[in-house]
Amino acid sequence: MQRLERADPEIARLITAEHKRQNETLELIASENHVSIPVLKALGSVLTDKYAEGYPSTRWYCGCDTVDSVEQVAIDRAKKLFGADHANVQPHCGTSANLGVYLAAIKPGAKIMGMNLSHGGHLSHGLKINVSGQFYKTACYGVEKETEQLDLDIVRKQVLEEKPDILVAGASAYSRKIDFEAFGNIAKEAGAILLSDIAHIAGLVVTGQHPDPTPHSDFVTTTNHKTLRGPRGGIILCKSKWAKKIDQAIFPGLQGGPMMHSIAAKAVSFHEAMQPEFKTYTAKIISNAKTMASELMDKGWRLVSGGTDNHLMLIDIRSKLPDVTGHDAAIWLATAGIVCNKNAIPFDSRPPVQASGLRFGTPAITTRGLGDDEIKTLIELVDKILMSHGDREIIDQAGKVVAELCKAFPVPNYNM
Ligand code: DSN
Numbered sequence: 001m002q003r004l005e006r007a008d009p010e011i012a013r014l015i016t017a018e019h020k021r022q023n024e025t026l027e028l029i030a031s032e033n034h035v036s037i038p039v040l041k042a043l044g045s046v047l048t049d050k051y052a053e054g055y056p057s058t059r060w061y062c063g064c065d066t067v068d069s070v071e072q073v074a075i076d077r078a079k080k081l082f083g084a085d086h087a088n089v090q091p092h093c094g095t096s097a098n099l100g101v102y103l104a105a106i107k108p109g110a111k112i113m114g115m116n117l118s119h120g121g122h123l124s125h126g127l128k129i130n131v132s133g134q135f136y137k138t139a140c141y142g143v144e145k146e147t148e149q150l151d152l153d154i155v156r157k158q159v160l161e162e163k164p165d166i167l168v169a170g171a172s173a174y175s176r177k178i179d180f181e182a183f184g185n186i187a188k189e190a191g192a193i194l195l196s197d198i199a200h201i202a203g204l205v206v207t208g209q210h211p212d213p214t215p216h217s218d219f220v221t222t223t224n225h226k227t228l229r230g231p232r233g234g235i236i237l238c239k240s241k242w243a244k245k246i247d248q249a250i251f252p253g254l255q256g257g258p259m260m261h262s263i264a265a266k267a268v269s270f271h272e273a274m275q276p277e278f279k280t281y282t283a284k285i286i287s288n289a290k291t292m293a294s295e296l297m298d299k300g301w302r303l304v305s306g307g308t309d310n311h312l313m314l315i316d317i318r319s320k321l322p323d324v325t326g327h328d329a330a331i332w333l334a335t336a337g338i339v340c341n342k343n344a345i346p347f348d349s350r351p352p353v354q355a356s357g358l359r360f361g362t363p364a365i366t367t368r369g370l371g372d373d374e375i376k377t378l379i380e381l382v383d384k385i386l387m388s389h390g391d392r393e394i395i396d397q398a399g400k401v402v403a404e405l406c407k408a409f410p411v412p413n414y415n416m
Contacts, residue, residue, distance in 0.1 A: 023411050026370075026378065026402055028340040030312035030361020031172065031200065033229045034368065034411045035265075036272060042265040043231050051257045055247055067260045074263050077270035081206050083214050084237035089266055090250050090258040091234030094199045097221035098124040098168075099131060100236055101195050104249035105218070106165045108135045113164035113192070115150075116142035119346045120174035120314075122197065139164060143174075143346050148305040150174075152182040159190045169213065170197030170221075173343050173359055175308040177210060184216025195219045201310055203227030203363070207279040209286055210310065218242060227285060227311055227363050229278075230269025233262045281366065285311045288362040291372045295379035296360075304345050304357065312361040314345055321386060326355035332390030333358075337402035338382060368409040377401065 005012040022034065035043075047067060053060045056068040056075070071089065078087035091097035102112065112132060114125025119142035123130040126138035139162040141155045159167055167190065169183040180196055187194035196213035202222040204210040213220050220237040224230035238246050251258070272278060286309075293308045302319035317329050326342030333340055344350075345357035362375075370378070381398040388394040 019411075019414060024403065024406050025334075025337040025339050026368075026405060027364035028338060028360045028362075030359050030363065031223075031226045032361075033226060033363045035225070035229060035231060035269070037412055037414060039229075039231055039265045039268050039272070040412075040414055042268045043261055045261050045264060047260040047264050050260050052260055053251060053257050055251070067263075070260060070264045070267065071258070074267035074270065077267055077274070078235055078237065081270050081273055082220065082237045083212070084220065085240040086238050086243035086246070088236040088238075088246050088250050089263050090255060091221075091236060092255060092259065092262075093232070094122075094197070094221060094223040094234045095124040095130075096250075096254060097223075097234035097236045098122075098195070098197060100246060100249045100254050101219045101221060101238075102132065102136065102166065103253045104242060104245040105193050106136070109137065110165040111137040111139060111162065112166045112168060113139040113141065113159060113162050114168035115171050115174070116140040118344045118348060118352070119143045120171040121168075122170070122172045122199070125168045125170070125197065143305070145347060148346050149176050150178070152179055152186070155183075156186045156189070159186050159192065163190060164192050166195055167192040168195045168197060169217075170195075170199065172200055173312065173314060175303070175310055175313050176305055177309045178213075180211055180213035180216045183213075187218075193218045195221065197221045199223040200226050200312070203229060203273065203278070203282050204286065204310060206273055207282040209279075209282050219246070224266050224269060227282060228269060228273060229281075229363070229367065230273075231262050231265035233259070233266060235266065284371070285362050285366045288366050288371065288375055289313060291375045292360060292362060292379060295376055296382075299379065299383045301383075311363050312359060314343055315358045315360065316345055316356060317358060317386070318356050321389075324386070324389070325350060326357050327353065328390070329358055329386055332385050332395065333382060335390070336381065336385055336395045336398040337406070338378070338385075338398075365409075368411060370405070370409055374405055374409070377405070 052064045052067045056072045074089040075087045112126040115121030127133045141158045144151045167187045194217045196217040201210045225232045289308050293313045302316040304314035330342045342355040343357040343359035344352045344355045
């Protein structure tokens with residue numbers, strides 16, 4: 001940092017400010033986490049300098065011996081961690097990973113069917129304004145109004161009617177377990193390829209805390225940086241028969257040079273995820289989420305689907321504050337240092353930019369070591385802030401308690 005400060009004080013100051021922001025606020029955004037120092041070290045390494053278009057031992061450039069080994073280690077670890085036949089560790093993000101699958105497996109104009117975005121799906125599962133919805137025909141399935149959960153019998157009927165070429169199982173705002181085996185059976189019956197996108201739950205899957213999609217799916221995609229606690233980026237896992245096509249789809253189909261520094265950091269995070277402590281960590285993510293959910297419900301907040309089985313939950317703000325939007329509620333909480341995001345809830349009457357929900361997740365606060373007692377305190381603060389309609393004095397008082405929690409549970413010390 002001292003060298004960066006001397007060379008570029010403007011950016012150095014901003015990085016320091018972001019570290020301070022992370023250290024002085026509590027992160028409830030369900031898709032965020034704090035990486036370890038070894039992951040960050042690999043990410044900030046000289047590997048960023050190397051062009052390595054291609055794959056280990058079939059590169060376009062010379063000088064790739066070392067990065068070949070780095071990528072091979074990452075591939076071998078990913079295969080072992082996920083129990084997959086083949087791994088591609090080059091996607092720059094989760095959307096790239098999903099687009100890679102579409103490019104490898106279907107032609108433009110074919111049909112993708114995924115979970116409705118407003119019920120918890122993802123942009124890259126066929127949203128009209130996303131490339132997945134522009135180059136392909138799309139259809140969607142969703143949760144049931146009564147239960148706010150997927151009913152796989154109904155999904156089956158919809159899939160058999162729509163006859164998609166690719167069925168996408170997976171979500172970014174769904175708090176219940178996903179039955180990948182049932183999705184596998186539905187895809188088989190419909191003659192569809194099954195893509196399971198486990199971006200949110202990858203850390204839970206690899207530690208056995210969530211049913212494993214790998215045996216039931218043609219492709220599994222994930223990001224690396226959510227419950228898996230690695231660097232930002234994507235991964236694709238697939239059966240051997242798709243190996244060649246998926247590699248060609250990512251390079252040269254979709255991307256140029258892989259980010260070797262990011263691939264090294266992915267490898268470090270895979271190693272970390274194989275350690276026994278990581279399983280303890282992901283179990284704690286879930287038990288913290290259950291505590292958070294029950295504290296919220298005890299205070300009268302309605303949770304979508306009535307609770308959580310994983311790392312996240314959706315709070316229906318209307319249940320106690322019919323006139324308050326998720327947008328305003330998220331801003332009040334952020335002012336006190338409690339950072340989350342507004343989120344549409346299934347069958348929301350408000351547009352997504354306002355939204356009636358808040359999405360809370362526990363991966364980042366669990367990394368910092370918060371447990372049941374701290375979560376109880378945190379939810380007390382959340383309730384007070386929201387019920388005061390963001391009263392300045394209440395926010396200031398809550399901010400002091402947040403500051404104490406942050407001090408007691410620091411983010412990894414990146415030696416800034
Ligand atoms: N943006 C991610 C999330 O917050 O869930 C999904 O890509």
